[in-house]
Amino acid sequence: MSNEPTGAQLVISTLKALGVETLFGYPGGAIMPIYDALAGSGLQHILVRHEQGASFAADAYARATGKVGVCMATSGPGATNLITGIANAYMDSVPLVCITGQVGTHLMGTDGFQEVDILGICLPIVKHSWLVRNPADIPRILAEAFAIASEGRPGPVLVDIPKDVAAAHTGTSSTATFPAWTAPEPDANAIREAEKLIASAKKPLFYAGGGVEMGGASPAFLELVKRTGIPVVTTLKGIGVVPTTEELYLGMLGMHGTRAANTAVQESDLLIALGARFDDRATGKLNAFAPNAKIIHADIDPAEINKLRKANVGIVGNLKTTIESLNPKVEGIQKWVEKCKADKWEHRFRYNAPGAGVYAPALLKLLSEKAGDKFIAACDVGQHQMWVAQHCEFANCRAHLTSGGSGAMGYGLPAGVGAKLAKPDHHVVTISGDGSFMMNIQEMATLNRYNIPLKIVLLDNSSLGLVRQWQELFYQENYSEIDLSDNPDFVVVAKAFGLDAFRITHRHEVEGAVDRLLAAEGPTLLHVLIDPRENVWPLVPPGASNAEMMEERWDEPLDSY
Amino acid sequence: MSHLIHIELDRLEGSLLRVLGLIERRGFHIDQMELYDLGEKRGLSVTVRPRDPSRSPDQLGLQIDRLYGITRLSADPRVGAGADTQAKQGIRA
Ligand SMILES: Cc1ncc(C[n+]2csc(CCOP(=O)(O)OP(=O)(O)O)c2C)c(N)n1
Ligand SMILES: [Mg+2]
Numbered sequence: 212m213s214n215e216p217t218g219a220q221l222v223i224s225t226l227k228a229l230g231v232e233t234l235f236g237y238p239g240g241a242i243m244p245i246y247d248a249l250a251g252s253g254l255q256h257i258l259v260r261h262e263q264g265a266s267f268a269a270d271a272y273a274r275a276t277g278k279v280g281v282c283m284a285t286s287g288p289g290a291t292n293l294i295t296g297i298a299n300a301y302m303d304s305v306p307l308v309c310i311t312g313q314v315g316t317h318l319m320g321t322d323g324f325q326e327v328d329i330l331g332i333c334l335p336i337v338k339h340s341w342l343v344r345n346p347a348d349i350p351r352i353l354a355e356a357f358a359i360a361s362e363g364r365p366g367p368v369l370v371d372i373p374k375d376v377a378a379a380h381t382g383t384s385s386t387a388t389f390p391a392w393t394a395p396e397p398d399a400n401a402i403r404e405a406e407k408l409i410a411s412a413k414k415p416l417f418y419a420g421g422g423v424e425m426g427g428a429s430p431a432f433l434e435l436v437k438r439t440g441i442p443v444v445t446t447l448k449g450i451g452v453v454p455t456t457e458e459l460y461l462g463m464l465g466m467h468g469t470r471a472a473n474t475a476v477q478e479s480d481l482l483i484a485l486g487a488r489f490d491d492r493a494t495g496k497l498n499a500f501a502p503n504a505k506i507i508h509a510d511i512d513p514a515e516i517n518k519l520r521k522a523n524v525g526i527v528g529n530l531k532t533t534i535e536s537l538n539p540k541v542e543g544i545q546k547w548v549e550k551c552k553a554d555k556w557e558h559r560f561r562y563n564a565p566g567a568g569v570y571a572p573a574l575l576k577l578l579s580e581k582a583g584d585k586f587i588a589a590c591d592v593g594q595h596q597m598w599v600a601q602h603c604e605f606a607n608c609r610a611h612l613t614s615g616g617s618g619a620m621g622y623g624l625p626a627g628v629g630a631k632l633a634k635p636d637h638h639v640v641t642i643s644g645d646g647s648f649m650m651n652i653q654e655m656a657t658l659n660r661y662n663i664p665l666k667i668v669l670l671d672n673s674s675l676g677l678v679r680q681w682q683e684l685f686y687q688e689n690y691s692e693i694d695l696s697d698n699p700d701f702v703v704v705a706k707a708f709g710l711d712a713f714r715i716t717h718r719h720e721v722e723g724a725v726d727r728l729l730a731a732e733g734p735t736l737l738h739v740l741i742d743p744r745e746n747v748w749p750l751v752p753p754g755a756s757n758a759e760m761m762e763e764r765w766d767e768p769l770d771s772y
Numbered sequence: 773m774s775h776l777i778h779i780e781l782d783r784l785e786g787s788l789l790r791v792l793g794l795i796e797r798r799g800f801h802i803d804q805m806e807l808y809d810l811g812e813k814r815g816l817s818v819t820v821r822p823r824d825p826s827r828s829p830d831q832l833g834l835q836i837d838r839l840y841g842i843t844r845l846s847a848d849p850r851v852g853a854g855a856d857t858q859a860k861q862g863i864r865a
Contacts, residue, residue, distance in 0.1 A: 339840040514834035
């Protein structure tokens with residue numbers, strides 16, 4: 212046996228040299244040399260129970276910390292099980308390094324056992340990918356992979372390593388670096404042009420996306436908001452770039468946005484888009500979006516400027532310095548700001564829903580208030596996800612982990628695993644629905660194995676609620692394949708996995724249940740039965756302008772709940 | 773309306789598929805293409821046509837610029853030295 216390291220040993224030593232502490236994965240034939248080198252290495256490997264869980268957990272670990280998330284899987288089915296997580300990270304620009312085992316080089320292209328062209332499959336959903344042909348390249352490729360995943364507009368990358376390459380000895384040492392990339396500084400002329408537009412605007416509005424936080428610009432942005440007094444709407448991913456309690460914050464825009472936010476966008480004469488990408492869920496019918504507004508669009512990614520909406524001023528580059536250098540003279544906007552605030556007050560959410568059943572929006576608001584600044588929500592996808600976005604208070608953007616661009620059911624539980632490992636001193640709560648929860652329910656075993664004290668709120672409407680809502684509203688109540696009334700007893704299931712679990716069915720139980728959940732020592736599931744007929748309001752119908760919001764009101768005295 | 777794009781490819785795994793896939797995915801037909809040797813690199817000239825008028829070739833160019841090991845050139849590199857390389861201007865986002 213040679214004393215020189217193997218490719219697999221280089222993978223492990225390079226990961227450590229790059230500062231990795233925790234990674235998520237699942238072993239198998241083609242990646243066995245790497246798992247062999249992993250044992251006793253000091254890296255914390257979290258064995259999930261499905262590779263999709265590994266990619267989602269690593270994604271949430273990255274979102275919660277700003278570091279690069281790492282996951283590993285074997286070839287073939289292991290690799291394909293990562294794909295939803297890779298696509299999810301791509302859509303939401305999350306830095307993720309995915310390492311897959313591949314069949315031996317001599318078997319590649321022969322339909323070998325568990326061979327799949329994962330590099331080919333993933334081409335449209337990665338920033339970049341590598342197939343390692345020579346073990347000596349491993350340190351360089353991994354250093355490059357980490358740099359590319361995190362620099363500029365972050366995103367997932369894939370490193371596919373054939374088994375023989377991982378097993379081979381090589382003379383290379385594990386130190387490799389990749390030249391650091393610095394974001395280009397914004398063009399000073401563009402900044403001046405933007406300031407001029409802001410100075411002449413009477414109804415300016417910030418439209419902030421997740422890029423503000425990813426660019427490390429949230430504190431600078433809050434300062435800019437306070438300095439200029441210009442109101443703010445955010446995208447789903449931008450929630451928290453200013454604390455949700457900030458008085459100039461009008462809420463999320465778009466399909467399930469607040470009336471105040473959507474109205475402000477439609478009426479504004481200048482939209483200042485920062486780290487946002489005019490996604491269709493945010494804009495509604497694009498050519499009716501912000502019809503009176505000029506556009507300033509600042510982003511690190513030049514390909515986003517003018518992609519969907521022509522910008523009057525485009526600013527490419529470092530968003531933090533862009534925001535810091537903006538120093539416009541803002542005059543004569545008081546009437547506008549008062550109007551925005553008045554709309555916000557008039558159309559504030561009401562929590563006095565009729566009946567004695569649990570009203571999920573009220574529960575979620577209370578949960579976030581009780582958890583306070585240490586609250587982190589890991590959401591699944593559906594009505595419950597929109598209720599979190601609408602009703603929870605967030606102190607910062609990294610406290611709201613949600614599958615935005617991809618809308619991937621099954622994200623919530625593994626995301627909670629990743630986030631709680633990343634932020635053990637926070638109140639990390641997975642908020643899931645009965646449909647979504649079943650998509651990665653197996654990760655309760657991961658909570659139990661590592662005793663990860665994640666809290667879970669399962670909002671159970673015994674249906675695929677968001678789909679049911681669309682069928683009710685847009686498909687003439689033709690309910691097709693949305694009934695989940697044969698769900699298992701989730702309390703029994705959770706207990707079988709080793710969690711503590713309890714159930715509530717009535718409104719008067721909510722406060723006690725939230726207290727009990729937050730105080731629990733170990734992983735705990737709160738099963739909440741809610742009315743299947745409850746809908747998410749307001750709603751912009753698909754394809755409609757954001758001006759056409761549907762809403763439902765009930766006639767009860769305000770704030771009686 | 774057709775557009776001719778010249779691209780330089782590093783000899784990396786998947787780079788040809790990466791760029792052709794991107795062009796189709798972003799809403800363009802590939803009407804013609806030519807791959808040729810540039811020594812250390814490969815050259816690719818592609819004639820593309822948008823599927824509908826909302827697809828902008830300028831935007832496609834910026835999408836191509838985001839790829840790694842793939843450089844968009846504004847003029848035919850075979851025309852001779854000094855060809856105007858509108859490289860990535862340091863932007864790797
Ligand atoms: C993986 C995946 N499959 C299908 C969908 C489509 N979809 C969106 S929301 C939803 C229903 C989600 O049900 P549940 O988790 O119970 O949440 P609820 O809407 O009831 O709160 C479905 C099926 C999706 N987003 N992701
Ligand atoms: Mg449901």
